[in-house]
Amino acid sequence: MPTSHPLPPKEKTLFNRILKCYEQKQYKNGLKFCQILSNPKFSDHGETLAMKGLTLNCTGKKEEAYELVKRGLKNDLKSHVCWHVYGLLQRSDKKYDEAIKCYRNALRWDKENLHILRDLSMLQVHMRDIEGYRETRYTLLQLKPGQRAPWIGYAIANHLLKDYTIAFKVLEEFSKTQQVQLEMVYEHSELLLYQNSILQEAGLHRQAMEHLESNQDKIVDKLSWLEYKGSLCIELGDMEEAEKVFTELVYRNPENHSYYRNLETVLQPPSDEARLQIYDAVSKIFTKADSPKSLPLTFLTGDMFLTRVDMIMREQLKRGVPPLFISLKPLYKDPVKVGVIGGLVQRYIACLEEHSKFAEDDEETEPPTTLLWAWYFYAQHLDHIHEYERALELINQSLDHTPTLIELHVLKAKVLKHLGDTVGAVASIDEAQALDTADRFINCKCAAYMIRNDMLADAEETASKFTRENVSLDEYLREMQCMWYEVACATAHARAHRYGEALKKCHEVDKHFTEIAEDQFDFHQYCMRKMTLRSYIRMLKLEDTLRSHRFYFQAARIAIKVYIHLHDEPYQPGGGAKDEKESSMSSAELKKLRNKQRRQERKKAAAEERKKQEHHDKTGKKKQQVKNTKNEEDAEVKKEDEFAAEKLVSDPHPLEQAQKFLVPLELYCADQFETHFLAFEVAERRGVVLLMLRALLRAQCVARPTNQPDLHVCKVRFAKKGSFGFITPCFYVAMKPLWFRWQSPPLFPVKESNGLSDVVTQVITLHMSIIHCEEDMEDMNGSFIKSNPNSLTHVFAGASSVYRIDPCRKMEALNMILSINDNMDNLSIKTCEEILESLKGNIDFGKVPDDIILQFRQKCHVIFPRACVFLPPGHVTERKNDVNG
Structure with missing residues (x-):
């Protein structure tokens, strides 16, 4: 037109x-x-x-x-x-x-x-x-x-x-x-397979089988053809044909676990011996395949399990296969099998040390490396069953034998991390990295351990060894969407109260997921042109649930917690984390920092003077080039300032920002208890009682175990919030003039004529019995504490609830926390660290006396003597200096 x-x-x-x-x-x-x-x-x-x-x-x-x-x-x-x-x-x-x-x-x-x-x-x-x-x-x-x-x-x-x-x-x-x-043969083949997948999704299995058989000659992807036919045979009950198909697939790839599962479904062996025959038949043909040997270990028991695992462990230890423990790790869900494996490796070590054989009656003599790998495996075993000191002793013995084995240094770092000795863990992983500077995996592990120990500058230097030249580390990591590094940095910044930097990393992770979602735009035409239609449909389904990925969940969790903290304690420009950081420095460190800042200021002033001089000297075309360059630089600065730390931490509406991160979690991570716990905390601060109730109901549905400590705390907080509002609307109207004396907004929507809506009151009253909040708060909390007296997490939840119900009982609540001992359940360094942060940050008990914090720290230090987090600040600094030195 x-x-x-x-x-x-x-x-x-x-x-x-x-x-x-x-x-x-x-x-x-x-x-x-x-x-x-x-x-x-x-x-x-x-x-x-x-x-x-x-x-x-x-x-x-x-x-x-x-x-x-x-x-x-x-x-x-x-x-x-x-x-x-x-x-x-x-x-x-x-x-x-x-x-x-x-x-x-x-x-x-x-x-x-x-x-x-x-x-x-x-x-x-x-x-x-x-x-x-x-x-x-x-x-x-x-x-x-x-x-x-x-x-x-x-x-x-x-x-x-x-x-x-x-x-x-x-x-x-x-x-x-x-x-x-x-x-166009390949494109037509893909089109036919796509048609068949549509029939299968529609549940038209008979029609799909006929379509598959009639187009066998036209389909060039024979692997997909066989897989489709096998699954359709199972759906149609043709087990004889399905057995032939999956047998052929096993012969094509004897390491594919799903083929064995389908074979078992088809054959339905009546006993473990019959199941074992399937795998033995494959092992005789493919003698070097590992899957038919290791998969039977998941269902075998008793002497059959002992014989099989003994054979596999001997073979792998002879060959010196480092991932042996990883392949056996799924068996550690069964404590009986854990005991069998531990007993076997102990016997191996005893005989190898004395006779250089796995058993005294063996004819073959093993080389010294077999004993070394047996030590290595047993140390991994001890680490997994939480016997860290024994594992560390064995690793040191192994390092005396072979000090250049990188795997031993990496394992030592892992064990020290589990013991809480983050400084020693960094020293061990750094030594491993020094033994092989060309190993990217060890380099990444070293950077991760340094970040965990708050050595961000050292971590940046370590990670930069594998970045592109003439590109800054931050720019390179953003370009490569290296989210594990950004999440680790966000965690470290949040832990050190550098909230602006933490939010910056979280927003960068969020931007990566936005970019990944936008990248699909390039494939809408490409996939139809190349006829990769099955992959295209899978991509669309993946993109629909993209933010269920663990990296997004971790970043969103950090961001929500930081924004909640900023709502509770608004950021004060010129103060906050920077002052706290400097106040914790020694005089020498502070002097060094001031000198560094002065050098940077002088360098910046010199650069500005040089730029000004160049601007005056250049004329004509040169001036235009300078102008264009300046515009490009301004654009780059503007791009970098998109997530400026100062701007993020100064946001006047932190709960709105928290809500933006929370919405994807509620959509795609609804099976996670923490999602609804965070939703409850945001709704509580927004003063929306019905959203609090919704979060509480959802949390109760996914809570594992059902007596989740955080769930109990939410119930107490909800009952506390509603204790004055669930009586009658008239009571609310009578109390209404007092709302304006409080800093917080009303918890319920204000209606000038009727006060609280009758519908809202009825909804809340109805659900109080569902969430088990109909009884008195003190009775409910007392019953909770009595039913879980030996669980640290439950004791802490009960103690914090005591303070929330009645702040006058603060010392009683704190004394409950100080009753910590090494016989309690759920006792871990992470749990104790969270409790310590709560006490120091005045989160759950208001202002806590310093002597209470010191007592709790000392008790934790007795239980976890190697954990750096429970050492006095001076001792931690000395240990860090030792590592850096």
Whole structure:
């Protein structure tokens, strides 16, 4: 459809050249052809202004581009080109909803424009507007029935909407219209497998089997064909054919565990001996395969288990296989098997030390390395069963034997970490890294241990050994989306009360997930062009649950806790964590810090002076280059300041920011108790009682065990909040004048006439029995403490609840905490550290006397003598200096 302001032939030719230059990414030439605008008659031509703006946007001049495109659109509102260009501009800024509106406006003036329809369909599937995507794809199919993409796109749309019958029929009709060329064999094979997967999802197993058999010769991916056929045979009950298929698959890959599970499903062996015959048959054919030897250990017991595990352990120890413990680790769920494995390796060590044999009656003599690997395995075994001191003693003995074995140093670091000796752990892992500086895994482990010990500068230096030259570590890690490092740094910063830096890392992790979600945009057309349709569907499903990943969960958890803390204790510019950090320094360290700051200030002043001098010296073109460079630098600074620590920590609405991180957790991590615990804490501070109740109900559903200490604390806090509001609305109205004397806002919505809503009151009253809060708070808390007297986490929850119910009983609550002893359940360094942080941070008991904190620290030090966190600050600094020195 022609525009309402058509161009003469000469100018029309120039305009077409602008379009061609844009498509070929020749932006400078495209701007030259925009000379149409120099003609006074066409200086306000809308489409030319829009295309010039779009070209400028590709060169980085975004503000000027938006100005031109909006001006062009204003001059020609009925032009589909102007609306399409405006949509492209919005899409480049990730404003997808606005771009979709622009494309729809463009289609009002040109309903059959293929380019606009394709762009619209990509945005619709990207934003998961699948209904709209199906409509757009159907329009494209009507316009271009001879092309492949419209057919495939329409089928995928129906598949995503679970309209499997139509999706399959569309692909069938498409296959009839195509003459498959020789070079298209693979694409046609993928299309057939995709069709079959649709039938399987629809539950049409018989039809799927017939489709698979009839197209066997056309499918070139024989592995997928066999896997599909095997699963369909099981669904249809054809166990004889399924046995043949999975036997063939096992022969193709004897290390695939799922094939063995399917074989067991098919054969249904009546006993463990019969199950074992399946694996023995495979082992005789594939003598070097590990899976048929190790998998039977999961179900064998007694003498059969002893014989098999003995054979495997001897073989692996002879070969010196470091991951032997990793392969046997799944067996450690059974305490009987743990005892068998421990007894075997003890006998190995005793005989190897005395006779250099696994057993006295063995004929073969083992080399000294066999004993070394036996020591190594046994140390891993002891570490796993929490006998850390014995494991450490054995590792030191092994290091005296072979001091250059890197695995021993890594294991020693791990054991010291479990003992809480983070300083010693860093020293051991650093020594391992020094033995092999080219090992990236050891380098990453070393950096992780340093971060855990708050040695961030050393960790940065260590990690930078494997980064690209002339690129800063932070920039490289952001580019590589190295989230484990960022989460570890965020944890360290939050632990040291550097909340701005912690939030910066958390937001960077969140940005990575946003970028990953946006990266799928490139595959909407690519996958249909390459016919990788099964992978495309899997990718879309993965992207829908992307933020369920553990890295996002960890970063979001840190961010929410920090924002909650900032709500409770708002950030004060010029004070806070920096002052606390400096106050903990010695005079020598503080002097060193001040000298470093002065050197940096002098260096900065010299650089500014040099830049100013260069600015005065250069003229003409040089001045323009300096200006352009400065603009680029300003853009880079602006990009870096996107997550400025000072800005993040100074946010005036921290609970709103916490809510942004919380929403994805509630959607994708609803099976995690901590998700609902954090939701309860945010809702409590927002004063929304119904959201508190919802979080409490959800937490109760997923709590494992059901007497979760944090769940009990939430119940007490909820009952405490509602103790004055659940009586009657009249009581609320009577107390209403007192609300304004309090700093916190009302807990319930205020209605001038009726006070608290009757519906809200009824809902809360109804659920009080469901969450077991109908009894008196003190009785409920007393029963909780009496039923869990030997669990540290439960005692702490009960003590904090005592203080919340009645602050006058503060010393009674603190004395409960001081009753800690090494016979308690749930006793760990992490738990004790959290309790210590709570006491120091005045979190659960208000202001705690220093002598109480010191007593708790000393008691923990007696139980965990190696743990650095319970040492006096001076001792920790000395140990860190020893490591750094």
